Amino acid sequence: MLRVHDDLYRDDVLADPFRYYGALRETDPVHWNADFKTWVVTRYDDVSWVLRHPEFFSSAFYAREERPITPPIDSGDEAVHEYVSAFRATEIIQNDPPTHTRLRAPFRHPFSPKLIREWRQVIRNVVSDLLDAVEARGKMDVIEDLGRPLPLRVISEMLGVPTGDRELVKKQAEERMQSAISLAPDRMRRAADAIREGCEYFDRLLGERAASPRDDLLGVLVKAERAGCYTRAESVSNAQGLLDAGHETTIQLIGNGTLAFMRNRDQWDLFTSSPEALAVTATEECLRYDPPLFALRRIVAADCELRGKHLSEGDRVLWVIASANRDPRAFDDPDVFDIRRQPNRHLSFGGGIHYCLGQYLARLEGQEVFTQLASRFPKLRLETEEVEYAHLRGVRSLKALPVSWN
Amino acid sequence: MRAPKGAVTVSVDQAVCVGNAACVGTAPDVFVLDDNRQATVANPDGAARDVIVEAAENCPVSAITVLDAVTGETLYP
Numbered sequence: 001m002l003r004v005h006d007d008l009y010r011d012d013v014l015a016d017p018f019r020y021y022g023a024l025r026e027t028d029p030v031h032w033n034a035d036f037k038t039w040v041v042t043r044y045d046d047v048s049w050v051l052r053h054p055e056f057f058s059s060a061f062y063a064r065e066e067r068p069i070t071p072p073i074d075s076g077d078e079a080v081h082e083y084v085s086a087f088r089a090t091e092i093i094q095n096d097p098p099t100h101t102r103l104r105a106p107f108r109h110p111f112s113p114k115l116i117r118e119w120r121q122v123i124r125n126v127v128s129d130l131l132d133a134v135e136a137r138g139k140m141d142v143i144e145d146l147g148r149p150l151p152l153r154v155i156s157e158m159l160g161v162p163t164g165d166r167e168l169v170k171k172q173a174e175e176r177m178q179s180a181i182s183l184a185p186d187r188m189r190r191a192a193d194a195i196r197e198g199c200e201y202f203d204r205l206l207g208e209r210a211a212s213p214r215d216d217l218l219g220v221l222v223k224a225e226r227a228g229c230y231t232r233a234e235s236v237s238n239a240q241g242l243l244d245a246g247h248e249t250t251i252q253l254i255g256n257g258t259l260a261f262m263r264n265r266d267q268w269d270l271f272t273s274s275p276e277a278l279a280v281t282a283t284e285e286c287l288r289y290d291p292p293l294f295a296l297r298r299i300v301a302a303d304c305e306l307r308g309k310h311l312s313e314g315d316r317v318l319w320v321i322a323s324a325n326r327d328p329r330a331f332d333d334p335d336v337f338d339i340r341r342q343p344n345r346h347l348s349f350g351g352g353i354h355y356c357l358g359q360y361l362a363r364l365e366g367q368e369v370f371t372q373l374a375s376r377f378p379k380l381r382l383e384t385e386e387v388e389y390a391h392l393r394g395v396r397s398l399k400a401l402p403v404s405w406n
Numbered sequence: 407m408r409a410p411k412g413a414v415t416v417s418v419d420q421a422v423c424v425g426n427a428a429c430v431g432t433a434p435d436v437f438v439l440d441d442n443r444q445a446t447v448a449n450p451d452g453a454a455r456d457v458i459v460e461a462a463e464n465c466p467v468s469a470i471t472v473l474d475a476v477t478g479e480t481l482y483p
């Protein structure tokens with residue numbers, strides 16, 4: 001049996017999670033990683049099972065986790081770590097029922113496909129503006145010129161963040177995300193500073209919204225407060241949570257998806273022949289093939305058995321989307337990028353009660369980006385074959401993706 | 407036999423369905439998940455017509471088609 005090492009933060013694992021977790025999937029699908037003290041679940045069926053049993057697999061990681069943080073943070077930052085944890089613990093996705101049910105309820109309707117569909121034209125216009133800005137240049141960085149500005153502008157507009165504050169909010173979001181995805185020892189301090197700023201900012205904005213109601217997501221939070229469903233601390237935290245969730249992941253969908261197209265020229269050529277007709281299945285395939293989040297975690301809430309292994313209360317569980325989406329038991333030719341693949345039951349949005357709230361919004365953003373790129377720049381090509389990933393956990397985040405089209 | 411007024415014909419495209427179960431949440435008497443976690447229609451009369459149309463509108467992969475059972479008119483998409 002192939003011996004698989006346990007260093008999940010090694011460069012080769014972060015740069016190519018498909019290879020590493022794919023090897024685990026085939027040799028030890030429910031693997032105990034002794035270094036990280038976590039179970040690593042890599043098969044499609046098992047990941048799907050974990051997602052559908054929140055009674056065994058808790059999302060309340062911050063509330064339940066008592067072991068020291070890994071990798072370590074700067075000494076003296078224990079208090080800021082506690083502050084960040086207390087803040088994160090009030091986010092929708094960090095909770096189990098019944099709190100999770102209560103916090104998620106107000107957003108069910110605003111994030112339903114029916115209402116999100118009304119944002120399609122806004123998304124289309126933003127993509128179009130961003131491409132107008134770079135067209136004459138003949139080249140761009142997909143991450144900086146398209147991936148970063150698009151989702152932020154859309155989610156800011158949905159929330160009701162004033163146009164003039166977008167840069168401020170973007171900086172806060174980028175710093176705040178450090179606590180979740182960075183491996184650097186100063187990550188908690190940086191996140192804490194941004195969270196403090198963000199809390200003050202959104203507290204003020206929510207106050208304004210309460211005084212003069214508007215039909216946006218901050219308005220939804222204000223209504224939830226009035227109904228006794230949300231406390232002010234919860235709405236301040238979840239306003240930032242929505243911003244972060246709608247931001248970081250969509251950047252990866254756009255970057256990793258465009259890269260997949262460029263590395264599979266036949267699929268790009270096929271796509272440019274009729275982008276509108278193929279936009280839906282192509283976006284699903286981008287989501288499957290190189291998912292924005294490649295692994296997430298749970299914590300065992302009650303002892304259970306999985307594939308003959310005994311999981312005990314308090315054990316950490318890493319469920320790996322990157323390997324589940326490439327499981328040959330679930331997909332034909334899983335390593336082939338096939339933009340007509342159907343059905344495409346990837347797990348990139350998770351599943352069960354925590355199924356990504358913004359999944360339909362992300363889909364629309366992906367569809368609009370890829371369609372317009374293909375219609376306007378069919379000759380799109382990579383400016384370099386050497387792409388670099390940021391040293392982050394859980395996300396495969398391109399540092400840059402330079403392309404040209406003339 | 408003619409379909410009663412207001413009745414609908416509902417179908418789920420199995421090639422498209424990803425088992426999200428949003429439809430089951432909206433109209434649990436109409437849609438069920440089978441053993442493969444694919445949505446199927448258990449009873450097209452299990453909910454009011456606008457509820458069924460709403461379930462179709464909120465399918466994240468647009469797998470559901472709803473027709474007027476009498477006129478054949480497409481109600482969704």
